Amino acid sequence: MRAIGVRPEEKQVAIIDHDHPEITAPTQVKVQSLDVGICGTDREICTFVYGAPPEGADYLVLGHESLGKVVEVGTDVKELEVGDLVVPSVRRPCYEDTCRPCAIDRQDFCQTENFVERGIKRDHGYMTEFWVEYEKHLNLVPAELRDYAVLAEPLTIAEKAVDQVWQIQKRLPWQNEEPGKKPGEGLNAVVLGAGPIGILGAMKLVVEGFKTYVYTRSPAPNPKSEIVEAIGAEYISNTQVSTEELAKHIGSIDLVYEGLGVAKVSFDVLMHLGLNGIFCFTGIPAPGDKIDIPGNDLMRNVVLKNQIIIGTVNADKSAFQNAITDLGEFKQRWPDALDGIISGRHLPDNFEELLVGKPGGIKHVISFDN
Structure with missing residues (x-):
């Protein structure tokens, strides 16, 4: 065989x-x-x-x-x-x-x-x-997802990440579920990277109600930017917009979903995470040169702005089941x-x-x- x-x-x-x-x-x-x-x-x-x-x-x-x-x-x-x-x-x-x-x-x-x-x-x-x-x-x-179900496993990364985000953000007294309101409504999410992990993550965040921005390298127009714009997210190239300009454009960055695996860009964006924000790492950088990071400033922000940094890997059965359900939602939308x-x-x-x-x-x- x-x-x-x-x-x-x-x-x-x-x-x-x-x-x-x-x-x-x-x-x-x-x-x-x-x-x-x-x-x-x-x-x-x-x-x-x-x-x-x-x-x-x-x-x-x-x-x-x-x-x-x-x-x-x-x-x-x-x-x-x-x-x-x-x-x-x-x-x-x-x-x-x-x-x-x-x-x-x-x-x-x-x-x-x-x-x-x-x-x-x-x-x-x-x-x-x-x-x-x-x-x-x-x-x-389901049989109707035959052409898309191979995307379920990469989508589970976002499913598990978002589940953890909501569990952790229950720490915020006002972060309660309201009938008829999507949990991400009124919040801004930045997705780092426009590969499969990033694009599927962006789709999940849009479904959750976030105003979603995808921050990646290649300038638009390109096939990735067309997909991002088609789902109602905003595509921004880091070759054209600095992290400082990104933060100014968005306002408060409530969630960063990192699907890039590049440490330099990730830590640059982390510097601009908003009050009570959460940063979720999913990428694994390839071995390479060390980078300099502003450790004092990052630590100060984490404390004074009540920020959370998490990493997530792999997924459980519920994440797979949610991924399959969401692929059905993506197909419909x-x-x-x-x-x-x-x-x-x-x-x-x-x-x-x-x-x-x-x-x-x-x-x-x-x-x-x-």
Whole structure:
């Protein structure tokens, strides 16, 4: 069976002859791959800076953004049936006695760092023709979202982030839910970056009611700016507008959703976070030179302005379910914009240009449904 993976010791990215999987437990489900999204994590694994094969294997099958179709179910599978569309989660528990998050299926908060991640760390991913997974790690997708559900996993980053934002901002006495009012109404959000994480995050924030601004590098017009403007957000280039000018233009910045992975820009914007504001980091910068930051000024702002800084990684089952629901909302509101995020669907044989080349665009997908 064909799979796309890496051989770390040989520094090789290749089509691999991978064993055809079979159900070995009653709650497992066998799935045929349809779409697998490619992201920066996949590309970084292909530079061999990280990524770990399963124990005893000399290769790692890539892919953690996946949509598939159920082709077989175990005898104790309760909710899924043959023909269903599913999106799998990525992280698996460490199963260590001392880790309470993993014991309650919140491995996105694993305390031991001994978790497993499919397609990333110690388990094969979904960039192959068929795969098997336990039912509890699968999320049912409505048939009408067939063309978009591969975006669910990157959207879970924003889903978890926004959920944490609302939990944390309950600290504000007046931040109470009002009937008929969206929670973000009257608040300003800045999204850093206009890749898939940033654009999907912007869509989520617009749905939540925020006045949303996307601050990124490339000047408009371009395909990303067209999507941002189509959803009712404002696109601003950091090559044309400084962070000082950005803050003056917006007024109070209540939330920053960072989806860029670039420390310099992120900390420059952090300097302009508003009173009672919250800054959410989601990006992971590549190793590189150190940067200078105004530590005293940042610390002063955090204290005197009642600010919160958080980081978030991975997601739980509720985030996947919310992502699937929100993709339905996005499709209803902005079908053309949602279409525009996926720059192309490609045959598996084109993996090299997508994983180690520079394909451009926003989100590229490898389709096994051919």
